[in-house]
Amino acid sequence: MLSFLDLLGTIGASVLGLPGIIGVALGMATRKWALAAGLGGLIGLLAPMILGGSHSTHVAITPMEYTVSVLVGLLAGLAGCAIRHKGARI
16 A cells, blocks of 8 residues: 555656656647547556666556556646647637
């Protein structure tokens, strides 16, 4: 079971890492809400696979880390799309 501090660290790392930053960037690249959320979720799924864990020491990535990463990616993609919609009206 994940402790509260581990959960906060996982969320913070996802927000400041690839799922958050690239998710917002990909969300700002499109005006379609579903596509922005899908691209953000895809980045959230791929980031732990590519950068997470250690293949040499067989450190596993927990399902909670995948879940947090995908949710942060989805929200970041939607936030990027919202930024694009709001910026287009000004």
